[in-house]
Amino acid sequence: AQSVTQLGSHVSVSEGALVLLRCNYSSSVPxxxxxxxxxxxxGLQLLLKYTSAATLVxxxxxxxxxxxxxETSFHLTKPSxxxxxAAEYFCAVSAGAGGTSYGxxxxxxxxxxxxxx
Amino acid sequence: xxxxxxxxxxxxxxSGTSVKIECRSLDFQATTMFWYRQFPKQSLMLMATSNEGSxxxxxxxxxxxxxxxxxxxxxxxxxTVTSAHPEDSSFYICSxxxxxxxxxxxxxxxxxxx
Numbered sequence: 001a002q003s004v005t006q007l008g009s010h011v012s013v014s015e016g017a018l019v020l021l022r023c024n025y026s027s028s029v030p031x032x033x034x035x036x037x038x039x040x041x042x043g044l045q046l047l048l049k050y051t052s053a054a055t056l057v058x059x060x061x062x063x064x065x066x067x068x069x070x071e072t073s074f075h076l077t078k079p080s081x082x083x084x085x086a087a088e089y090f091c092a093v094s095a096g097a098g099g100t101s102y103g104x105x106x107x108x109x110x111x112x113x114x115x116x117x
Numbered sequence: 118x119x120x121x122x123x124x125x126x127x128x129x130x131x132s133g134t135s136v137k138i139e140c141r142s143l144d145f146q147a148t149t150m151f152w153y154r155q156f157p158k159q160s161l162m163l164m165a166t167s168n169e170g171s172x173x174x175x176x177x178x179x180x181x182x183x184x185x186x187x188x189x190x191x192x193x194x195x196x197t198v199t200s201a202h203p204e205d206s207s208f209y210i211c212s213x214x215x216x217x218x219x220x221x222x223x224x225x226x227x228x229x230x231x
Binding site for chain 1: 123149160163210214218221222
């Protein structure tokens with residue numbers, strides 16, 4: 001079974017500041033991890049994913065995340081926030097290849113990012 | 118690439134009627150499609166998983182006779198909400214996957230049942 005905890009339902013940063021969105025996971029098998037972004041009244045867009053290759057994953061729009069097995073974390077970062085980054089971000093986990101839940105995503109509760117001018 | 122569309126984007130219906138939502142993968146073959154619902158200010162909850170040509174697998178607590186899912190081709194899945202009631206009002210999102218590794222999501226369908 002998998003679960004995801006996103007620490008902080010709301011994060012507020014100033015434009016140009018560092019963005020850090022926290023995600024911790026639990027998985028009984030080696031996980032695949034994902035970050036998605038959702039703009040109001042829209043579906044989810046994949047930002048980046050970890051699938052057991054490099055632990056530091058770079059995604060779109062300048063975001064990156066680092067898989068830390070010892071900390072069971074997959075935090076999302078961006079060095080400099082832009083106004084257009086304001087959205088809701090979801091961390092998700094699925095079982096890796098060979099797992100019985102391979103392909104099924106379990107989502108965190110989401111973190112709303114607000115960017116101030 | 119990896120674009121998924123949904124139709125309609127929003128629908129209002131009367132209580133007791135049925136509503137069909139289409140989910141299409143436009144530029145890839147989705148061997149697996151997933152249906153989620155999302156309540157306001159909440160995360161996505163998986164309703165069911167469907168593989169092309171076979172019956173959908175429903176998550177615990179989801180009524181399969183109420184939420185009919187058909188995945189007739191590698192590019193189309195439909196969700197029919199039968200005898201809809203106000204409590205079925207929600208944002209329904211589908212996703213498709215070609216390799217079970219990454220899901221690509223549609224833009225969602227907002228259903229309002231009066």
